Amino acid sequence: FFSTSGALAVIPTYKGRRGHPLLLSLRLREEIMALDERRETLRTLLRRHSDSIQEVEFSEEEILWDLDTPEEVERHKDSYKEE
Incomplete structure (x- = not known):
């Protein structure tokens, strides 16, 4: 991908809100x-690369x-108990 x-x-989204889990490219590893x-946090990194984020609506x-x-x-x- x-x-x-x-x-x-x-980053998955639900009604415009970002959720989990997010997937990161190996190009960000270093x-x-x-x-x-x-x-610094991962959020700092994501802000730095905001133009390279793909959001997927769920x-x-x-x-x-x-x-x-x-x-x-x-x-x-x-929420996930079998019926």
Whole structure:
């Protein structure tokens, strides 16, 4: 995908809001590794390359969920119980 689109990042969206997971091109690897974590974040990098971001609209709002901690995973777990 990255070789044909030229994008450096692909970000899913739901109703215009950016979600997870985002996909990053390997071309960003060195730049990511060089980030100064005391004053730069991945968001800093994405702003720097805003013209090379491809957004893909999804119909599921679950892409907006933050699942960074076990507590956040537990909070959303019930949504996927088999019936």
